[in-house]
Amino acid sequence: MLIEFFLKLKDGGVPVSIREFLTLNEALAKRVAFGSLDDFYFLARTCLVKDEKFFDRYDRVFGAYFKGITDVEGIAAMIPEAWLKKLAERILTDEERKLVESLGGWDKLMETLKQRLAEQKGRHQGGSKWIGTAGTSPFGAYGYNPEGVRIGQEESRHRRAVKVWDKREFRNLDDTVELGTRNIKVALRRLRKFARTGAPEELDLDDTIRSTAKNAGWLDLKMVPERHNAVKVLLFLDVGGSMDDHIRVCEQLFSAARVEFKHLEYFYFHNFLYERVWKDNRRRGTERVATWDVLHTYPHDYKVILVGDATMSPYEIVYPGGSVEHTNEEAGAVWMQRLLAVYPNAIWLNPQSDAVWDYHESIRITRQLIGDRMFPLTLEGLDRGMRLLTKTH
Amino acid sequence: MNRFNGTDSYVATDDLMMAVNAAVTLERPLLIKGEPGTGKTMLAIEVAKALDRPLYEWHIKSTTKAQHGLYEYDAVSRLRDSQLGDSRVHDIRNYIVQGMLWQAFTADKPAVLLIDEVDKADIEFPNDLLRELDRMEFYVYETQELVRAKHRPLVVITSNNEKELPDAFLRRCFFHYIRFPDHETMEKIVRVHHPDIKKTLLREALEGFFEIRDVPGLKKKPSTSELLDWLKLLMAEDIPPEALHSRDAHKIVPPLHGALIKNEQDVHLFERLVFMSRRKP
Numbered sequence: 001m002l003i004e005f006f007l008k009l010k011d012g013g014v015p016v017s018i019r020e021f022l023t024l025n026e027a028l029a030k031r032v033a034f035g036s037l038d039d040f041y042f043l044a045r046t047c048l049v050k051d052e053k054f055f056d057r058y059d060r061v062f063g064a065y066f067k068g069i070t071d072v073e074g075i076a077a078m079i080p081e082a083w084l085k086k087l088a089e090r091i092l093t094d095e096e097r098k099l100v101e102s103l104g105g106w107d108k109l110m111e112t113l114k115q116r117l118a119e120q121k122g123r124h125q126g127g128s129k130w131i132g133t134a135g136t137s138p139f140g141a142y143g144y145n146p147e148g149v150r151i152g153q154e155e156s157r158h159r160r161a162v163k164v165w166d167k168r169e170f171r172n173l174d175d176t177v178e179l180g181t182r183n184i185k186v187a188l189r190r191l192r193k194f195a196r197t198g199a200p201e202e203l204d205l206d207d208t209i210r211s212t213a214k215n216a217g218w219l220d221l222k223m224v225p226e227r228h229n230a231v232k233v234l235l236f237l238d239v240g241g242s243m244d245d246h247i248r249v250c251e252q253l254f255s256a257a258r259v260e261f262k263h264l265e266y267f268y269f270h271n272f273l274y275e276r277v278w279k280d281n282r283r284r285g286t287e288r289v290a291t292w293d294v295l296h297t298y299p300h301d302y303k304v305i306l307v308g309d310a311t312m313s314p315y316e317i318v319y320p321g322g323s324v325e326h327t328n329e330e331a332g333a334v335w336m337q338r339l340l341a342v343y344p345n346a347i348w349l350n351p352q353s354d355a356v357w358d359y360h361e362s363i364r365i366t367r368q369l370i371g372d373r374m375f376p377l378t379l380e381g382l383d384r385g386m387r388l389l390t391k392t393h
Numbered sequence: 394m395n396r397f398n399g400t401d402s403y404v405a406t407d408d409l410m411m412a413v414n415a416a417v418t419l420e421r422p423l424l425i426k427g428e429p430g431t432g433k434t435m436l437a438i439e440v441a442k443a444l445d446r447p448l449y450e451w452h453i454k455s456t457t458k459a460q461h462g463l464y465e466y467d468a469v470s471r472l473r474d475s476q477l478g479d480s481r482v483h484d485i486r487n488y489i490v491q492g493m494l495w496q497a498f499t500a501d502k503p504a505v506l507l508i509d510e511v512d513k514a515d516i517e518f519p520n521d522l523l524r525e526l527d528r529m530e531f532y533v534y535e536t537q538e539l540v541r542a543k544h545r546p547l548v549v550i551t552s553n554n555e556k557e558l559p560d561a562f563l564r565r566c567f568f569h570y571i572r573f574p575d576h577e578t579m580e581k582i583v584r585v586h587h588p589d590i591k592k593t594l595l596r597e598a599l600e601g602f603f604e605i606r607d608v609p610g611l612k613k614k615p616s617t618s619e620l621l622d623w624l625k626l627l628m629a630e631d632i633p634p635e636a637l638h639s640r641d642a643h644k645i646v647p648p649l650h651g652a653l654i655k656n657e658q659d660v661h662l663f664e665r666l667v668f669m670s671r672r673k674p
Contacts, residue, residue: 015560017560017564019564019565020564023419023421023567026419027415027418027419030418030419032411032414032415032418032419033411033415038407039407039411042407042408042411042412043411043415045408045568046408046411046412046415046567046568046569047415047567049568050424050560050563050564050566050568051563051568052426052570055570209468209469209472210466210468212468212472213468213469213471213472213475214468216475216482217472217475217476
């Protein structure tokens with residue numbers, strides 16, 4: 001049974017390993033948690049989930065999996081009948097109780113409620129809000145809503161067990177959703193790699209002392225190459241137009257990127273890369289830099305990060321003169337190929353959700369151009385992108 | 394006593410207790426994450442107190458190496474002694490300084506070892522401790538001896554999430570994320586620390602506190618430990634509860650807010666927001 005649960009977790013995207021699963025079994029064998037679903041929930045979480053960003057996924061799998069279990073045993077296994085009755089007794093008037101009887105009594109009511117509960121849960125997980133059905137459904141009329149029911153039942157451990165994972169309090173920590181400057185920094189830090197290159201330049205004091213001492217006092221000087229941040233980055237940011245919606249995210253990326261790298265050069269473009277880019281958006285009309293100059297100035301070991309939503313008319317990419325701002329002699333696609341020829345290490349970060357990528361022809365073309373190295377501008381996407389950039393030199 | 398149920402000075406939630414007890418029973422390390430000021434470090438101290446075990450604290454800095462926790466070979470002393478002709482110089486053992494791990498391993502009864510802020514160290518740091526934490530043994534090359542734990546200590550590791558920890562390391566740990574306490578738990582925590590606080594003051598202060606935490610765009614949200622400090626100040630100054638809800642335009646920001654908001658921009662932002670909300674009828 002637990003193997004099934006374990007596999008479900010793996011399918012659900014929680015990174016679990018066999019070792020952790022064995023640990024859980026060992027803990028169960030030693031009776032760390034026993035006889036309570038609530039305890040088991042906590043124990044399994046502490047054993048299997050090693051990052052709070054996966055808590056939400058764990059909650060979802062746990063909820064789905066153990067809902068199945070309780071369904072098999074009947075709804076009575078969760079003792080909701082008792083609490084419902086208790087609540088109904090408290091809230092329902094005599095008149096309404098008669099109405100319950102007319103609906104076929106408690107058994108019928110429970111049956112209907114069970115269905116309704118499943119329905120509402122489905123809708124809830126879909127992300128929309130609980131919708132009160134007051135006035136139309138018998139439950140609405142009796143003031144039924146799951147929160148209300150729970151309030152009446154402080155001593156039931158089962159009630160709390162259900163609540164804990166159904167509340168899904170860790171939703172915001174799921175890294176496919178949230179993106180803040182700090183988070184971006186952590187992701188970018190993956191790219192920051194220190195390397196010792198070049199001639200020995202610094203006196204390694206520690207090593208000198210150590211080897212001198214080991215030599216019983218004969219001075220033995222040790223040198224190390226100077227340590228510096230070896231990662232160089234060119235950042236190209238799309239501004240204006242359809243990017244306005246994503247300005248905030250991009251600003252965050254930008255501010256995070258500025259602190260993370262020593263060699264960071266940034267340029268702006270509009271919609272797509274053409275023969276000119278600029279460094280100051282307010283003076284974009286006058287102070288432009290030829291893209292050729294950029295390609296000639298920075299050596300090929302720079303890594304390139306393009307940020308843009310790539311949402312435009314396909315003509316803007318594939319045809320000369322397709323740009324909305326000026327007449328470009330050569331197509332954007334040509335410039336993109338030139339860029340990639342000089343800097344093989346490039347990724348495209350897209351603030352658009354990857355769910356809609358397939359609906360935009362221009363995104364499809366851009367992805368093709370960049371060799372499928374387009375990532376959504378979420379922490380998870382950023383992380384995958386950075387991983388790719390660090391892999392190669 | 395081998396179960397941890399919180400102490401009279403530390404409020405532990407059910408899930409936290411479960412994590413600690415799992416780590417105690419299975420003798421595996423426990424990794425604690427959470428917002429700053431939610432009592433990660435205090436946990437190790439309190440667990441040691443509750444289980445009556447000696448506590449060894451190893452605070453990690455950006456320059457800390459894994460080796461420092463095991464032992465250090467004090468080459469400088471040996472160099473000095475050799476210049477002075479000290480006879481101790483011939484025995485290398487005299488210059489081996491035991492680290493926290495060594496001390497915890499060789500303690501006479503099971504100990505609690507706190508590795509505080511593991512994410513401050515170099516990114517490879519956790520990897521260098523894999524075998525030591527797993528097998529609870531390590532080898533001293535200088536003296537060629539194997540140090541093995543007499544009793545496996547309970548290892549509590551805290552992290553502020555500044556760096557990602559390697560998967561191999563995570564697999565060997567139990568994990569717990571200390572969430573920011575809700576209103577109810579917070580009240581318990583305050584009661585534990587300030588048992589004689591006035592009920593009204595506590596209520597008003599907590600309301601104010603959670604209001605401040607809800608202000609969007611704060612650079613740093615106040616934490617539990619900051620709330621406790623603030624309450625201490627309020628009590629010391631004997632501020633009446635009504636002052637916390639002053640309608641006076643000149644005193645819009647709660648008294649002694651410096652204990653809660655630690656950033657100048659945040660203070661400005663907060664003042665602006667409060668001013669705007671109070672202007673509404």
